[in-house]
Amino acid sequence: MAHAPQDPLTAALPMPMAKPRFEPGFLTPYAFIIPALLVMLGGLLYPVFMALYLSFYDWQIGLPLEDADFIGMTNFARMFTDPQVWEVLWVTLRFGFWTITIEMTLGVALALLLEKPIRGASVFRTIFILPLMVSPVVVGLIWRYLFDARIGWINYYLGAWFGIDPQVWLGDAQLAFFAIVLTDIWQWTPFIFIIVIAGLQALPSEVVEASTIDGANWWQQIFLVKLPMIKSILVIALLMRLIDVFRGMEVMLIMTGGGPGRSTELLSLHIYNRAFNTQQLGYASAISVLLIVIVFAISTAILTMANPMKNKSDV
Amino acid sequence: MTGVVLRNVSKSYGAATVIPNLSLSITEGEFVVFVGPSGCGKSTTLRMIAGLEKVSGGNIEIAGKDVTWARPKERDIAMVFQSYALYPHMNVGDNMSFALRLAGTPKDEIARRVQVAADMLELTPYLTRKPRDLSGGQRQRVAMGRSIVRDAYCFLFDEPLSNLDAKLRSSMRTELALLHKKLDRTMVYVTHDQIEAMTMADRIVIMKDGLIQQVGSPKQVYNTPVNTFVATFMGSPSMTLLPGELTDEGGTIKVRGAGFNLPLPDRLRARAAASPTRAITLGMRPEHFAAEARTPDFAAVDLTVRVAEYVGSSQYLAADLGGQAITAAVEVGPESDLLGDGRYYFDTSRLYLFDRKTELAL
Known part of the structure; x- marks a missing residue:
């Protein structure tokens, strides 16, 4: 190493080292991130990988994991020819179609109606979002008793006000499906409402005023200006509801248990039943892999089509 | 009486009176600039002319018609906002033609008018771009274009240049003055910038606390201010x-x-x-x-x-x-x-x- 002439004052000091590869303290930021990352990995990725892993095994709950038999793609092959899986998938799609269509329409309509600071609107807004704060299990219980054939309010008032004979709501395939759709609408319309009203209130008022000056009437303002401007918000709300449809099962578990038959058995409830009632954990895992793929595919499709990030309003 | 006429117009929000009593006649084709410090009521006055704000009293006439309770679209006005207020989801051409499309104007007429406005404002190369892909000055011109295609009786401007940098602002001032010459329409312009008022106005209306302090040509308000407020507000540096x-x-x-x-x-x-x-x-x-x-x-x-x-x-x-x-x-x-x-x-x-x-x- 070539020595530069040394200043007598610093000669006694050790030679300066080559610039260290890492600045001191370079670990500090990671130290703050790592705990969160670990939780993410543990809580999020581990179950996903475990499901993927188990989907290749025949494993019954209660037996040690080591005794599970590796059966390759057998679970998947079985799944694609299993009429039950297709049945619950169809139920799930129908459920998703009706709930999301009605919730989006209703939520957006209410948000548009209550957007203006009318007297009492804020009170109504608060009351309206209460269903969101109720745990799904409690929602299931409430509506199970409301729909109860003998002691339920719904039968009582239908009889008292309209003279309609008592219905066995949760014992009839079509009525039960109607009941879970209604319950879902009750709980989740407020979610759409809140998101949309926040979006509407964040719209720059001058743009809306400009459309008034340009001669847009109330409807034109909504469909040509306001809704297009909150498109990204609508897409995200739609996406979250879609994912929830494939994920949620507590309400049906409590209200109908998926019955009668499989008329209200959503995909996730079916997975639950497979895993913990018939104890076929490997097969249940394979179906949940299907669920992940479906949700992923739908989300990607929607995000690609709508590209909400690119559509941010930046006027 | 044509032009824009305000008669004993007042505006209150609850107990707070913003404009106690304002009367003003704007002649057809005139370029009138409202100027004053923020909160003086100039924007409120403009918004009442536009119909975006209801009057609490008095009446407003545009082109000889009492429009006090008319909706904005019935007033034959166009307006340019401070934030430009472009529709972010529409391209420049659609932004400019929006009002015409709503009014059911024939397609070839819309295309013609948009082309004329775009040529006038040098926006032709940008017609298919979205507002987010434009610079501040270009957005400003689109906002102008949107009002030009309307061919409205009266143009309203609410501090349209305040979001631009100093250089662009002065060149837009010139363009606006040219535009007024070309279109020969009544223009009402609100600003807090006395230079904008002095350079563009046929007449300046100086306001303070909801009251008109003085109305006059730039020369009049500069040379013979009626009070110390006008004297110090007009002219830079201040008196x-x-x-x-x-x-x-x-x-x-x-x-x-x-x-x-x-x-x-x-x-x-x-x-x-x-x-x-x-x-x-x-x-x-x-x-x-x-x-x-x-x-x-x-x-x-x-x-x-x-x-x-x-x-x-x-x-x-x-x-x-x-x-x-x-x-x-x-x-x-x-x-x-x-x-x-x-x-x-x-x-x-x-x-x-x-x-x-x-x-x-x-």
Whole structure:
């Protein structure tokens, strides 16, 4: 190493080292991130990988994991020819179609109606979002008793006000499906409402005023200006509801248990039943892999089509 | 009566009165600029003309029609907003044609009008772009274009240039003035920038606390401000106001105060003599100071210069005159060194006198 002439004052000091590869303290930021990352990995990725892993095994709950038999793609092959899986998938799609269509329409309509600071609107807004704060299990219980054939309010008032004979709501395939759709609408319309009203209130008022000056009437303002401007918000709300449809099962578990038959058995409830009632954990895992793929595919499709990030309003 | 007429218009929000009583006639084809500090009610007035804000009293006429309770689209107006208010999800062409499409104008007519406006504003290459892909100046022009295609009777502008940088603002001022010439439409323009008012207006309306202080051509409001508010608001740098007394020195009325004792110009002598009070406020515009006496009207004043600012061929002096802060803008040529303490000259033919109590011009 070539020595530069040394200043007598610093000669006694050790030679300066080559610039260290890492600045001191370079670990500090990671130290703050790592705990969160670990939780993410543990809580999020581990179950996903475990499901993927188990989907290749025949494993019954209660037996040690080591005794599970590796059966390759057998679970998947079985799944694609299993009429039950297709049945619950169809139920799930129908459920998703009706709930999301009605919730989006209703939520957006209410948000548009209550957007203006009318007297009492804020009170109504608060009351309206209460269903969101109720745990799904409690929602299931409430509506199970409301729909109860003998002691339920719904039968009582239908009889008292309209003279309609008592219905066995949760014992009839079509009525039960109607009941879970209604319950879902009750709980989740407020979610759409809140998101949309926040979006509407964040719209720059001058743009809306400009459309008034340009001669847009109330409807034109909504469909040509306001809704297009909150498109990204609508897409995200739609996406979250879609994912929830494939994920949620507590309400049906409590209200109908998926019955009668499989008329209200959503995909996730079916997975639950497979895993913990018939104890076929490997097969249940394979179906949940299907669920992940479906949700992923739908989300990607929607995000690609709508590209909400690119559509941010930046006027 | 054509044009835009406001009769005893008032506006209150609950108990708070923003505009107590405002009357004004704007002639057809006139470019009128409302100017005043923020909160003076100028934007509210514009929004009432537009129909975005309901009046609490009085009435508004546009083109001879009472539109007090008419909806904005029934008023034959176009408006340009401070934030431009473009529709972010529409391209430039669609932004400009939106109103026409709503009105059901035939397609080829829409295309023609959009093309004319786009050519006028040099927006043709950008017609298919979204607003987010445009610069601030281009967005501003789209907003203008959107109002031009309407071919409305009256154009309203709500501080349309305040979001632009200084250079762009001055070039847009020129474009706007040209536009007014070309379109020959009634234009009502709101700004807090007195330069915009001075450069573009046929008439300026100066407002404060919901009240019109003065209405007049730029020349009138600059040369004969009715009160100290108008005097200090119009002109840049601002007029300096100093307390003074009217004195009679052997038959000549003079205005005297700390550091000055100035003769009055002809136009003020009679009025000063008739003034009920001796206690007045002297107004001196910075640009009426000079380094040398150019005419016999120039009177010597001794200034202690605190800061001299070089602005090219002039220098702005923040100075003391008899212990009171004044501003002077002295033309000394661009080669001059920064000015210092010393004797300067003030053009007494240009001085202003105000009643100290009522703040009204003598």
